[in-house]
Amino acid sequence: MQIPVLMFLALLVGQSSAIINYYLESYCNGYSWPIDMSILDTVRLRLTSSLRYNNNMNCSVSLTTSSSKQLMYYFRSFDVENSDSCQYDFLEMHDGTSLRAPYANGFYGKQCGSYVDPFVYTTSNSALTLWFKSDNSNTGKGFDMIITSYHTGICDPDEYSCSNGRCVENYLTCNGYNPCGDHSDCALTVGGIAGIAVGSVC
Template structure:
């Protein structure tokens, strides 16, 4: 019973550790793959996100079929993105990397939706031409609408990985809520992504914090680290006290036992709890003389 209680405590300790680690990595940027959204939409509303990292790998996208005419080869991958409706109804993005040979295909960036009866063919400002090569476009590109589209046009059937990656952020120009962050360029973004290691503001001002805020972040980080270390030490001590070591053999007291029977042993987590007499003894003890453990009778 004592061993079961200790094992239960150890499980609870592990579960608590996992919960704290998940809380610590809450701010990790959501990552999406464009090839999973061909002829589809990535909605920041439905995904409940304010920033995303989008990349692309080409696994025979040239053979993609049309939704309307499934027997016709579409030959490209086009996805649309939807921003929030009120607080952050616009988009801005910048390239993390570009590794798309122009002989393999190119990218096109459009503003607006493609399901409005006709596709808006207006290109994103600063990206009017087809994008390819290894020199990524420099700067932050803004979309003054709730939707924009990305189109990948391959030249052939091919298998390529890591063709490009962009960091996309939804933002607003109006009044910023208390939980938001006002950038130096007057754009309003969600406060959770203001200082997360990416250029969330588009002008590198996301981490321009006052002295008090910086001190608070440092103190909070140190306190969080101390909590995790304390929890790890506590778990180690709990498991050490329990004395649970898989595969160890513990000798049991043999007072009053027949001297012709060797010490009974218990193997933890390795087989049956029954005990057996020494089969090599010249005087084999009857089974009724064997002392059961854990309430089992062999």
């Protein structure tokens, strides 16, 4: 029986790799240093580290990756004061390096309200820019999103080939944050381990 090997595989599948957290509240009042996704590969971007975001915020940041790559993104949660036309508090997302770029895929115009969007979206180029603004009254919990750098085509030896044709860094697989965008990053499941266990015992 190869118990040590089985224990290692179980730990490998069960672990969640560390992911770097960024907070949009750190990029307010004119401070907008880009987040380099060509180095980080994936980040978790939250509006605030507090339970609720502040009034009178005006924050923006651009995330950029290598010119041959794109970014995929999805929201884990979204809670911004709701209003007609999102006139009070809102988030804008742009497909490029500035607020003059077209709106990002899936998020046209100002975004507000409370919802969870199950879809994973992609940029058309190598950059994504976010702008958040709040007024002086009601607030919300903010948002929590995952952004990952990827490319399509032939994957490099140190990359993982996702079922949807995307290539991501190998170390991102099985991190619990859906780096492929289609949940195909963790092929060795608990069921697979059970199969290995049966084969090892026999």
